[in-house]
Amino acid sequence: MISGTNITLYVDGKKDATAADFSQLYTLGGITGLYFGSDQYGNDYQGIIDDLRVFTYARSPAQIAWDFSRGKAQWQLKLDQSSGSTAYDSGAMATNGTLQNNAAFDTTAGNCKFSYCVDLDGTNDYISTGSFSPLAVAALATDTISWGGWYYLTSTSGTASRVLFEKASELKISTNADSKPLCQIYTGGAYAPASPSNLPQAITTDTWYNVFCIYDGANVKTYINGQLAATNSQAGSVTAVSSAAYVGVDSGQNGDVSGRVDDQYVFNFTLTSSQILDLYNSQSGVSFR
């Protein structure tokens, strides 16, 4: 993908490499032919090729995600397993979660948001993964990100801050002492915005909430149950890093959540408001229109 004088390579919908000063590519205007499977010097490719496309504009990260997987989450735990300690990733990363300590799948009818979910007892229970890098290849910067999940807290007392989700050194969702959700990106060596001026409504106990966050390079936005609930201006980018994800605690195993969690998502593009509403209403679908 060429934008300005930068060229970016995406592999399987994910930013893989980027380089600047490709101004010589502007000479493309004078080409007389395109070669696929070989170059003009006869350096042949051996293998299979399918679905070649050229666009006369720079595809956005969302459009590239659509080309790759119809916009599926890069990483998604549906938590629909009925037993054991493995929560399967239904996204492209193939990075499963592991239920830690007393965390257990909940199969009781009516307890979960979609199919089954996971119970966390508030003391040392969480879901974690091995290291992975869903936003981009590690060390590359990105500023188009969406993340979130479903949370049903059974207690909000006793702990100032609860951590609903953290992708270590990349993304976080926590609640403050007033149980108001806080979406943060890791940029410049810290989670930001540190003390946002705008916070959404408090989430109450014994109710399912979808808490969804987006970053678009200028703002961190928090959506509660598919509706925009808070916007905070934030500059910078997230440097992709191969690290673990945590559900129900932070990466230091603090901020234990007491309650249940269901679908968890990380997307490597910025969902639109209508896509977030679709996701809230339909669980898995993100449509582009």
Ligand SMILES: [Ca+2]
């Ligand atoms: Ca589920």
Ligand SMILES: [Ca+2]
């Ligand atoms: Ca426990």
